[in-house]
Structure formats: structure tokens, C-alpha cells
Amino acid sequence: xxxxxxxxxxxxxxxxxxxxxxLLIMRAGGRAYWRWPVYSAMTMVLGVVLxxxxxxxxxxxxxxxxxxxxxxxxxxxxxxxxGFGLGVLLGRLTRKPPPQADSPDANNAxxx
Numbered sequence: 401x402x403x404x405x406x407x408x409x410x411x412x413x414x415x416x417x418x419x420x421x422x423l424l425i426m427r428a429g430g431r432a433y434w435r436w437p438v439y440s441a442m443t444m445v446l447g448v449v450l451x452x453x454x455x456x457x458x459x460x461x462x463x464x465x466x467x468x469x470x471x472x473x474x475x476x477x478x479x480x481x482x483g484f485g486l487g488v489l490l491g492r493l494t495r496k497p498p499p500q501a502d503s504p505d506a507n508n509a510x511x512x
Contacts, residue, residue, distance in 0.1 A: 418483030426487075435490070446482060
């Protein structure tokens, strides 16, 4: 059981860091950072289930023995891609729109 918890901790760490990078790149609003731990946990669960399905139905079973290291790094890459993608999506949904040129706030910001 210890190795499973260790593996889930690695999966969560990779997913959370990738999601944080996506949020920072998109300059997400403050509310996205409060939701970030929960969304990264949900993304990790999605990644683990997706990887399990891919490994079971798509990849040949003998690869678990012959290409174990490649499978491990492929799973980490999947977690990173999912985390980054959902981080970008969450950042895009929560960022503030830029001020419009005809709005009163934009006119006040240009005044000295």
C-alpha cells in the first residue's frame, strides 16, 4: 500500500505543478488559486483513470514488463499535459477581461 500512496503523491505533484504553470501563464484571477488544489486532485483522478484505461485496452500487456520505465514516464507526461491543459482552461475562465477603450475606467486610467 505504501508504493500506491507514493505513486499517487507523485501523480498529484506533477498534475498540481503543471496546473499552476498553466494558471500563471494565463494570469488567472485570484479565485482560481483557491480552487487550484481541488481541481488538480480531480485532474489527477482523471489522469489515473485515463492511464489505466489506455494501459489496459490500447497498449500490449507485455509492455508492463519489457518497457516499464517508458510507461512510467508516459504516465507522468499524461498527468502533466492534463494538468497544464486544465490549468490554462481554468486560467482563461477566471481572468479579468482587459479594459475597453470606450469604458469610463479606461479613460480614468489614462488621465495623469
